[in-house]
Amino acid sequence: GNSVTQMEGPVTLSEEAFLTINCTYTATGYPSLFWYVQYPGEGLQLLLKATKADDKGSNKGFEATYRKETTSFHLEKGSVQVSDSAVYFCALSEASNTGKLIFGQGTTLQVKP
């Protein structure tokens, strides 16, 4: 079946460091890919998405590129801030018209000043 695997956390970085959170997927067809974020005390919210191969999603300085050849959707940010501390979830939406999401297990990011 379809699945998403994320790098295990927690990831601890100093402010202004470069961030990469790895995400790989297994899916039939052509899924859409998402990163959702959950800030402390808040609900889950969409960070960025890509719907086809080679698309790059971007938001708030974060980027991820849909790589079909490596079945990956790694999240990157050039310079993290303390306010980026959160739990990040990679997810795919199956190539059907329901939109139901399959999530990775989440990666906790802690950024220290």
Next chain:
Amino acid sequence: GAGVSQSPSNKVTEKGKDVELRCDPISGHTALYWYRQRLGQGLEFLIYFQGNSAPDKSGLPSDRFSAERTGESVSTLTIQRTQQEDSAVYLCASSQRPGPYEQYFGPGTRLTVT
């Protein structure tokens, strides 16, 4: 405008009791999803509703779980004869339409079965 709301925010129940969780989606959103998040794990899909179409129940873990939605409004998730392994945060999300579109999540209901 108002986001997705869920009630109760917390529920503690004894093993064997039934519980009912409620979700109010964003007005006008036709697609509604329920997910479960166990401690330290990712979200698991439970069930999906789209308008008056038959729901996709493929994620429900057992026949103790059921859900209803009337049209494009409120949804309730019912767990009968709760077990300790049902302890989790239950999240509801809605979307303007089905497909690869943004889902808006509620704050969740934290269920603890003692």
